[in-house]
Amino acid sequence: MAFDDYAPEFQEIITSVEILSLNTAGGGPPLNSPDALPLFTPEMGIIHPLYFTALKYRDPFWRRRAVALLRQSGREGPWVGEIEAALASAIAVREEQPENSVERVSGDLTRIPESARISNCWVVEYMRDDVDGGYISHSDETRIRKVKAILIRCYDMEKMVQNSIQVPNEHPWRDRTQWAWWEEIISVPYNTELESCTHQRVMEPVLVEL
16 A cells, blocks of 8 residues: 555646646647647657556546546557557456445545455457457557456455565566456447446456566
């Protein structure tokens, strides 16, 4: 729960991007201006910080603001705002399930226990609904609508830190006594609403070669 202490920093990231977004979309320069943000840039910009914020800052109100911004963020190098927003949405839905927390108000992040928090998530396969049975093809005519992702959760973070011996380049989540990981098919919606993943697999960890 160490990230809970950085609420002001996470909020500053979100509000700064909101101001930037309003400036470029409304009172800022037009899209053909050299000062406007492009829909694609090969360099890292706002998507990765926003995704990290949506992943680690678990206040429901602020998290949804971060997700909404991600869906408007276009693409920066390997980062695609729509896809990162879908991942963050799926994580939020799973963490905020009633069985994972008691009634809470905005700002009370400790109500989501450490054992219910997703530690990491990444895409292992890009998919499409209408091409080659759902799998990605070489055609650029359709956008990616689903991704297969690995989600990782630690059973007891404090116990893991106390008992584990880390060495350089070791993947600690390979220890099945401390970590669970599984695959999910996550939808990438067109709209800006926070949606759950629509094709979930069972919660039992799936052994995946990483």
